[in-house]
Amino acid sequence: MRKLRVFNGITIDGYFTDLEGDMSWAHDHQDAEWAAFSAENAGGDVAFLFGRKTYDMTKSYWPTPQARETAPEVAKAMNSRKKLVFSRTLTQATWSNTELLKGDPVAEVRKLKQESGPDLLIFGSGTIVAPLAEAGLVDEFELVLNPRALGRGRTIFEGVKKTLCFKLMKTRPFKNGNVVLWYEPTA
Secondary structure, three states: OOOEEEEEEEEOOOOOEOOOOOOHHHHOOOOHHHHHHHHHHOOOOEEEEEEHHHHHHHHOOOOOHHHHHHOHHHHHHHHHOOEEEEOOOOOOOOOOOEEEEOOOHHHHHHHHHHOOOOEEEEEOOOOOHHHHHHOOOOOEEEEEEEOOOOOOOEOOOOOOOOOOEEEEEEEEEOOOOOEEEEEEEEO
């Protein structure tokens, strides 16, 4: 069975975006150590899952010459791997290797996890994480705790109606102030 992981940056006060949807703050702490981790983390065989907003944001950057120059390993992974985007409004997905999914994310992911293929990775999407986590479909959360507070914004668990509990699997601090936290859901 395929696994579903979530990789998302959050602030110390728990937000993944500000109220306007901006998450540019997540990229302010770049250094050689973080770049090496990002390149290493881009390895492995996964298919990316996106909501429409994150899909639009990522497809506007990763195919560019700037992305290929700044983070070549990550750009290669983002552009070559299979991408699945949940959207009720898009009529077509134009980024290479992208499939558009119109159905309910919970039902679609339940079906995807039963199929053969690479593991699934949600890369930054906010609207699909909460319903998938609440349905018990997320196997691991890899959260990048960023050393800043926004004061207000959106959480990745926005809309969850029940308490979700997690077990900390490991941590990794970085000199730039980021700390990566790996969590596994508990029953």
